Amino acid sequence: MDIQVHGAEPTDEERQAVDSLLGAATSGWEGGARDIARDGRAGRGGRAARDQRDQLLPALHAVQDRVGWVSEGALNYICQRLTVPPADAWGVVTFYHLFATAPRPLTVAHVCDDLACRLRGAEALCERLTEELGPAGEPKSSGGGTWMRSPCLGLCEQAPAALVVHAGAVRQTATLGPVADAIAIARALEGDTTELFTAPAARLATLRQSVPQAGSAGLKLLSRVGTVDPGSLDAYRRSGGYRALARAIELGSAGVIAELIASKLLGRGGAAFPAGRKWDAVARATEKTRYVICNADESEPGTFKDRVLLEEDPFAIVEAMTIAGFTCGAEEGIVYLRGEYPHAEVRLRQALAAARDAGMLGDDVAGAGFRFDIEIRRGAGAYICGEETALFESIEGKRGEPRSKPPFPVEVGVFGKPTLVNNVETLANVPWILLEGGERFRATGTPESAGTKLFCLSGEVARPGLYEVPFGTTLGELIELAGGVAFGKELFAVLLGGAAGSFVGADRLPLPLTFEGTRAAGTTLGSGVVLVYGEGADIGDALLRIAEFFRHESCGQCVPCRVGTVRQLELLQRLRNRTPLGDRAQEMALFAELAQAMRDASICGLGQTASAAVASGLALFDPFR
Ligand SMILES: Cc1cc2nc3c(=O)[nH]c(=O)nc-3n(C[C@H](O)[C@H](O)[C@H](O)COP(=O)(O)O)c2cc1C
């Protein structure tokens, strides 16, 4: 019996898109009780339709991938299949920026106009696109597609960056300069896209641009980049891959945790939490069902390290998650992957399939008698979903609204179960720790910041890209490694840590890049962003962009952040327009009060850090004077 849809009907294509994910609807409301094929394996088999709420985002993606947008009929059909009330599903689909709820051409060029790209011609590119193709968001007259402005796409080293998405198939345009870019984008919208990413020569060129150190001696996390084929499990094994898992099995769960604790590895996702303590807490949980999550949402403007790791060394992340599953007693792993990372998704899917075929994932991993498998969940353009509890909500098919903590994820995480959440870069360190031992690992870096760190250099730096250096390297040394300031300019400022980080002046070049060093200097390493501004930079413009970003990305759940991010933007606009409320001093006092309220009373890190970069920029440079 076919599912009856009340209200707007889905088209055949929309119905097929949903059915190909959920299985054909065969028996009314419980039709969705079939197993869901995920990455070629059975999901939580035999679940009733009402338990499949977590398939809401995958179903929305399936429809949008097929037809380019989510119509009322398609949403209706998804709601019927998953027994989600339409009003609830509407709240979800409109929460995520990548989902379109109005007709949109099949091909869309997302053109970044965020912090790093603004310093490299994004506005000129957008102007040129307006001339060539018409205003953003309007379908091209010849029917090809449309272009849209976008926040940071995580391609900052290729600035000004654009991502051309053809419903289902995705192409990436690495850009060269405003004029050439506009033409390339126009061609892509006509369907004439040279697949820059997959063409070997172009891939290598892009890689050298992304990772200027590729192939150098002494690298750890980036050691395979450009030297080992990321699509080959054999090549991975030949380069030492899966030796760490063998070592983990030898050591046993307690032994792995002891090495992690000895290594002093701190989380690289921004909060710098000791990884060993987290793994230990999940391993000790009383609940038997546990999850391992790799946080690959990476949406902090200026950050692209996790994208490069996943694209260029995907097996290392799969191996690290498998070690985590073994150590913590979890059988299911989930990679929550940023929706704008299509190439990372392709690489990761290939790696998962190869690992499964080789028995390195599945019911008896490596013949060692434990079960572990990994699925990918795609985000859909919401920065807040990088916050770990918002990420759980998103996986569960809801709006990405952070939960109050405690309880902490190690006790009550995704689906209410103990969950280990680690950032991609944190996980990438794990095989190294097991291979060289925790003690030796921590010999690199400083006593409080062990190991090496990935930094994302972008903006007005001569060689933007991803760099790996030992903790303790100074800011000046790092910028020097990237060729110094571009265009023969003097250094003016650096945004450290991203939009949630803070600005520092040129006097901070001797700053050692460590957790403790940046903390003492009143700044943060955050997600490893080093965005360079040369003399003459318009810091006021950057502050306005950052304030817009937070206003846009606040989930709206708590008042200090929901209202505070709007007021912060309005205040900056008044300062820029020379129309202060009262005088400037009063505005600055108001800003201080606002910042404090957001910092002290917001539920999560977004609101707590939303004023940090703006406060530092105002204090250091007074750009609106
Ligand atoms: C607003 C916000 C966004 C975040 N985005 C990310 C992210 O994109 N990737 C990430 O790994 N951690 C992100 N985090 C931190 C996570 O909540 C969490 O601390 C981290 O994933 C834990 O992994 P780690 O211990 O390996 O760092 C974010 C936190 C906040 C408050």
Ligand code: SF4
């Ligand atoms: S601080 Fe902002 S993002 Fe975080 S829960 Fe509150 S409203 Fe949402």
Ligand code: FES
């Ligand atoms: S891709 Fe443009 S700022 Fe990151």
